[in-house]
Amino acid sequence: MSKLTRRLLLEGAGSLAAAGLVGASGLTEWARAWAQSAQWKPEKGAQLTLLRWKRFIQAEEDAFTELVANFTKATGVKVTVINESLDDVQPKASVAAATGSGPDLFWGLYSLPHLFPEKCVDVTDVADYLGKKYDGWVPSAIAYGKSGNRWIDIPVAYNGNVMNYRKASMEKAGFKAFPKTTDEFLAFAKAMKAQNTPGGLALGHASGDGNAWVHWCLWAFGGNVVDAKDKVVINSPETAKALEYAKQLFDTFIPGTASWNDSSNNKAFLAGDIHWTANGVSIYATAKSQKADMAADIEHALWPIGPAGKPTEFHVAYPIMIMKYSKFPQASKAFIAFMMEAANLDPWVEKSVGYLTPGLIAYEKNPIWSADPKLTVCRDVAKRTLTAGGLGSVGEKAAAALADFVVLDMFANYCTGREDVKGAIAAAERQAKRIYRTS
Amino acid sequence: MADVALEARTGRAPVRETTSWDRLKVNRDWLGFWFMLPAMAFLILFLAYPLGLGIWISFTDAKIGRVGDFVGLENYEWLSDDSIFWLSVTNTLLYTAIASVFKFAVGLYLALLLNENLPFKAMLRAMVLIPFIVPTVLSALAFWWIFDAQFSIISWSLKQLGLITQNINFLGDANWARASVIFANIWRGVPFVAITLLAGLQTVQPSLYEAATIDGATKWQMFRHITYPLLTPIIAVVMTFSVLFTFTDFQLIWAMTRGGPVNATHLMATLSYQRAIIAGQLGEGAAISSAMIPFLLAAIMVSWFGLQRRKWQQGESND
Numbered sequence: 177m178s179k180l181t182r183r184l185l186l187e188g189a190g191s192l193a194a195a196g197l198v199g200a201s202g203l204t205e206w207a208r209a210w211a212q213s214a215q216w217k218p219e220k221g222a223q224l225t226l227l228r229w230k231r232f233i234q235a236e237e238d239a240f241t242e243l244v245a246n247f248t249k250a251t252g253v254k255v256t257v258i259n260e261s262l263d264d265v266q267p268k269a270s271v272a273a274a275t276g277s278g279p280d281l282f283w284g285l286y287s288l289p290h291l292f293p294e295k296c297v298d299v300t301d302v303a304d305y306l307g308k309k310y311d312g313w314v315p316s317a318i319a320y321g322k323s324g325n326r327w328i329d330i331p332v333a334y335n336g337n338v339m340n341y342r343k344a345s346m347e348k349a350g351f352k353a354f355p356k357t358t359d360e361f362l363a364f365a366k367a368m369k370a371q372n373t374p375g376g377l378a379l380g381h382a383s384g385d386g387n388a389w390v391h392w393c394l395w396a397f398g399g400n401v402v403d404a405k406d407k408v409v410i411n412s413p414e415t416a417k418a419l420e421y422a423k424q425l426f427d428t429f430i431p432g433t434a435s436w437n438d439s440s441n442n443k444a445f446l447a448g449d450i451h452w453t454a455n456g457v458s459i460y461a462t463a464k465s466q467k468a469d470m471a472a473d474i475e476h477a478l479w480p481i482g483p484a485g486k487p488t489e490f491h492v493a494y495p496i497m498i499m500k501y502s503k504f505p506q507a508s509k510a511f512i513a514f515m516m517e518a519a520n521l522d523p524w525v526e527k528s529v530g531y532l533t534p535g536l537i538a539y540e541k542n543p544i545w546s547a548d549p550k551l552t553v554c555r556d557v558a559k560r561t562l563t564a565g566g567l568g569s570v571g572e573k574a575a576a577a578l579a580d581f582v583v584l585d586m587f588a589n590y591c592t593g594r595e596d597v598k599g600a601i602a603a604a605e606r607q608a609k610r611i612y613r614t615s
Numbered sequence: 616m617a618d619v620a621l622e623a624r625t626g627r628a629p630v631r632e633t634t635s636w637d638r639l640k641v642n643r644d645w646l647g648f649w650f651m652l653p654a655m656a657f658l659i660l661f662l663a664y665p666l667g668l669g670i671w672i673s674f675t676d677a678k679i680g681r682v683g684d685f686v687g688l689e690n691y692e693w694l695s696d697d698s699i700f701w702l703s704v705t706n707t708l709l710y711t712a713i714a715s716v717f718k719f720a721v722g723l724y725l726a727l728l729l730n731e732n733l734p735f736k737a738m739l740r741a742m743v744l745i746p747f748i749v750p751t752v753l754s755a756l757a758f759w760w761i762f763d764a765q766f767s768i769i770s771w772s773l774k775q776l777g778l779i780t781q782n783i784n785f786l787g788d789a790n791w792a793r794a795s796v797i798f799a800n801i802w803r804g805v806p807f808v809a810i811t812l813l814a815g816l817q818t819v820q821p822s823l824y825e826a827a828t829i830d831g832a833t834k835w836q837m838f839r840h841i842t843y844p845l846l847t848p849i850i851a852v853v854m855t856f857s858v859l860f861t862f863t864d865f866q867l868i869w870a871m872t873r874g875g876p877v878n879a880t881h882l883m884a885t886l887s888y889q890r891a892i893i894a895g896q897l898g899e900g901a902a903i904s905s906a907m908i909p910f911l912l913a914a915i916m917v918s919w920f921g922l923q924r925r926k927w928q929q930g931e932s933n934d
Contacts, residue, residue, distance in 0.1 A: 267892045270679035291679060291895050380787075381873035432764025434876035435786030444765045572678065572895060579894035585699075588877040594789070603698060610693060611896075 206519055207250035211510070215305070218253045218507035226511075227268060228283040229494070230259040232458045236528035243520045250514075253507045262438070263383060266291070266579070272499060280502035281511070285383075286564045287320065287575040289329035289497040296328035297498035297505050299512065303327040306516050310538035317535030319563045319570050320493050329497035330512050333525070333532035336491050336557030337388040339477040340445060340459050341452040342470075345373040354477035358396055358421060361480040365428040368451060375452030376429040376444065378436035379588040381581055384492055385438050389454050390587040391490040393425075394418045395562060396482025401577060401608050402568035408608045410586075416597050417483075419590045426591035434592050446470070454479075456492075457530045457554060464529075476553045478560065491561040494532070530554040568612075576611045670908075673901035679891075683898050690902035699878050700903065703886040707910075709793065710882060711861045714800045718857055719850075721801065722808025727838075729809065730816045740813070747806035755870035758799040762786050762871070786872055789879035796880050799867055804860065808853055815849035816842065855918035859911060883907050 226244075231237035237259075244255045258279060260268060265284040272278030273292040282288065289296050303321055307313050313321065317331040339354060346354065349367035368374055378386040394400070399415035402408050426433070430450050433440075441453040446462060448470070453459075463471035479489045496515075498508040514520060516536070525532050526544045530551035533539075535558045545555035565574025577583070586604035589595040595603065639645050673690055677683030694700045729740055746754065761768055762785035770782040786792045823841050832840070865884040868874060874881035874889060881889075883903055891900020 263893075270892065270895060274679050292681070379877075380875040430765070431781060432784050432787040434788070435764050435784070435792065435872065437873065440764065443763075447765065449765050576894040576896060580890060580896075585877060588875075592787075592789075592877055594877050606697075607699075611894075 203246055203519060204249055207246045207514070210514065210517065210519075211250040214510055214513065215301070216506045216510035216513060218251050218510055219504045222253045222504040222507035224253060224255045224281060224502075224504060224507055224511060225258065225279040226255055226281040226283065227258045227260055227265065227279040229262045229265050229285070232456065233461050233528055233531050236524070236531055239524040239527035243515060243524060246520070247511055247514050251507070251510060253504075253511070255511065272501075276501045278499065278501075280504060280508050281496060281498055283332065283494060283496040286493050286495075286578060287570045287572070289495055290323060290571045291575050292572075293323040293328050295500050296323075297500055297502065297508070298326045298328065299330055299498060299509060300327045302330055302509050302513050305513060306330070306536060310516075310518070310536035312537050314535050314537060314558045316493065316558065316561050316563050320495055320535075323571075329495040330516065331493055331495045331535040332516065333494050333534045334491045334558045334561060335384075335456050335494065335531055336533055336554040337385065337454055337456060337489070338553055338557065339452065339479060340455050340457075341375070341475055341477065342373070342473050343475045344473050345371070345451040346475075349373070354475070355480050358480050358482040362421065362424055362428075365425055365452075369428040373451035374428060374430045376433045376436070376441060376450045377425070377454055378438065378441055379426070379434045379584070379591060380436045380440070381584070382436055382438045382440075383578070385441060385453075385455060386436070386581075386584045387578055388490050388492070390422070390583050391562075391566070392454075392479050392488050393422050393482075393587070394583055395488030395490070395566060396480070396484055397421060398482075398484045400566045400568075401583060401604075402566065402612055404567045406565075406568045406573065406612055408605060408612050410608055411601050411605045415586075415601055419587065419597050419600060421482075422587050423591050434588060457551060460550060461529050461531065474550065476550055478553050478556065487560040488562060489557065489560050490564075491533075491557045493535075493561070493563075533558045573612050577608060580607065580611070582607045582611070669901050670905050672898055673905040675898045677897040677901075679895040679897055686898070690899050691906075693899070694902055694906065699881065700886065700906075702878055703874075703881040703883050703903070704906075706793070706880060707862060707882045707884075707907075710797055710800070710864070711858055714797050714804065714861050715854065715858050717797075717801045718804040718808050718861075719854060721805050722853075723812055723850075725805065725809035726812035726816055727842075729813050740810070743809055744806045746803050747810075751803065751866040752870050754803060755799065755867045758795070758802075758867075759786075759871045762795045787876050789876060792872055792876055792880050796868055796871055799871065800861060800864060803867070804857060807860075808857055811853040812846065812849060815846050819845050851918045851921045855914060858914045862907065862911060862914065 228240075231240075241257070244257060248254055262285065265282065266288055268278070269282040269284055269288055270291060272282070273295040303313070313331070316334075320331045321327045321329055341354060345368065346364070349364065349371055351360075351364055351367070355361040355364045365375060377389045379390075380386060394415060397414050397418035399410065399412060399418045401410050430444065441450065441455055442459050442462070444450045445453055445455070445459050446467065457476060460471060460474045460476070463474055479487065481487060496512055498505055498512070502508055516534075518538070521534055521539065522542055525534060525539065525542055530544060530548070531554075533554050540555055542555075545552050563570050563574075564578055565571070568574060582604050586600045589603065590597060590600040672683070674685055674687060675683035676686045676689070725743060729736070729743065733739060760766065764782060764784060764787055767782060767785060769785070770779070773779045773783070784791055785795045819842060823845075824837055827837050827841060863884050864882060865888065868880055868882055868885045869888070872880045874885045878886075883906065887900045887903035887907075889900075890896045890903060894900075
């Protein structure tokens with residue numbers, strides 16, 4: 177742990193308000209000092225453009241904007257931030273990579289940099305610097321960050337996709353704590369439906385929530401799209417078991433989840449139509465500002481563990497990358513390093529009320545995780561998450577399979593009764609084999 | 616004198632053989648070509664080149680950010696055996712056929728109504744255009760709310776009336792979802808058909824109706840034997856456009872269902888986008904969009920040859 181973080185924690189004394197005060201006065205001076213000593217010196221006249229996913233929590237964006245302003249004050253480098261909705265970041269980055277012009281930095285999803293690893297600036301020096309200073313990276317961050325021997329992006333943070341539930345309804349259904357195993361979980365879902373407080377998980381083309389739960393389910397039963405050598409192994413008894421389980425779970429859902437996108441469960445939960453779902457903590461954050469009663473009743477839990485015997489969660493990763501065509505790679509590196517320093521990242525994570533979980537181990541000590549017990553589970557998502565592609569590589573193939581909804585469509589095909597187990601698996605296998613073909 | 620002789624000689628020198636280039640520059644037959652050149656350059660640059668490039672990419676295994684190698688018909692072979700692709704073709708044909716028929720019927724009906732002497736005629740005509748003016752994405756979002764699984768106004772109203780007990784699964788059930796997106800497309804497309812046909816109706820000479828009235832023709836006969844034949848060329852044009860727009864529709868589907876549930880509303884355009892841009896399989900996506908070309912050509916041919924026929928242009932029995 178660095179001196180700096182300790183000092184910040186002392187000054188902040190665990191209080192969010194105090195941390196805010198530090199941000200207003202001391203931080204600018206700190207930022208200047210940082211810029212003086214940093215190993216990356218921005219190019220003369222450097223100006224950066226950064227394209228990021230559009231925030232889900234206003235306070236998170238405010239904190240980020242402040243961070244950017246501090247960077248500009250300290251280094252004189254102007255940073256223009258463009259916000260795009262989550263689903264649009266990848267197409268825009270892809271087009272920029274193909275045409276060789278566009279924003280200097282892209283902050284996107286999962287394995288986005290691995291779609292075009294040769295178009296990303298090598299950021300091994302930044303990753304090493306941060307890793308050394310902040311107790312190292314969690315395993316999934318290394319998987320997301322590295323392509324071969326070099327780091328092609330910095331996995332800034334994860335967005336924990338955790339179970340959201342209403343405590344009172346759960347207790348009414350006879351459960352003292354949230355289920356820890358898949359069997360208990362199914363019983364829980366059935367009981368919740370029986371007392372007319374059902375839940376639901378997205379089966380539409382929801383790139384975040386949909387992919388999160390079907391991959392959890394597939395992995396929980398030991399199924400996998402590919403093995404460690406990227407050989408397609410989806411056609412297995414384990415996959416069939418996962419599908420059977422999902423179907424039983426699906427039967428307890430509120431009707432209509434086959435059409436759900438990423439925002440549908442947020443709306444349904446806040447309207448009181450569903451009493452459990454899987455989502456980021458944004459439902460809780462919204463409830464806190466709009467429905468205090470409901471917020472008090474909302475709890476979060478980690479995903480149940482299946483026959484595979486280990487956590488099989490799939491959380492959203494947010495990596496940031498520098499494009500090779502950028503004229504200001506040093507300024508970009510300086511910005512990323514600056515952003516990940518405790519003095520900036522700690523308050524940012526706090527303001528985002530648990531929505532962001534950094535991939536650097538030292539950040540587990542951020543007071544936000546203990547300040548609000550409802551958010552504690554999010555502390556561990558970076559450590560627990562598996563990566564896109566499962567056992568296989570975190571490359572463009574894994575990204576393509578995710579983007580083409582191979583696993584999600586397999587589950588949706590079977591759950592909605594359009595295909596039997598064999599047909600659903602066969603369709604997914606065919607698609608996966610095509611994506612993972614070696615040529 | 617010597618000077619004069621010299622001058623005469625140099626003065627003659629420019630009179631050289633007229634080259635074919637000189638002729639082309641002033642040739643009246645070529646003049647048209649020169650005037651067309653800018654437009655042609657424009658068309659080649661912005662239409663022919665992208666189209667050609669798209670077809671070329673469909674024969675490669677290009678991915679986003681990487682130029683692919685030529686793989687021949689591999690992408691098409693793969694698609695020929697891909698159930699999702701064929702589902703999208705079926706969906707596109709179904710979507711186009713049903714939406715076009717309804718758009719034509721409702722559009723013609725509206726045009727005939729608006730052609731009558733109604734109070735507030737100008738205002739009514741302007742109002743009909745509203746669905747066409749609203750940006751597609753906005754109207755798609757509005758429809759998305761209207762058809763939402765939990766918050767649908769239709770489900771809510773029917774529930775309040777006691778007609779149903781559970782929300783209708785508009786976008787979650789394959790057939791409901793298809794019906795919903797087709798309905799949204801019809802709503803959006805009707806004004807274009809209606810206003811264009813209305814313009815056509817206005818060109819029909821009133822004297823024809825007067826003559827028919829004197830002959831004792833009924834309203835239906837007047838429509839069948841005067842309005843309809845004279846409107847045919849316009850109908851051919853407007854329906855060609857309408858079919859082309861519908862066939863290549865993207866925004867409505869993308870904003871409402873993303874091709875879901877389970878690909879039940881994927882059109883060729885949306886599937887192409889999903890595979891090419893989102894999943895990065897540029898070659899395969901290009902193959903899907905290139906596969907749309909034969910269908911689009913067929914639609915254009917129908918109206919092209921139709922328009923050549925004098926029967927279509929001048930009414931029947933005048934071949």
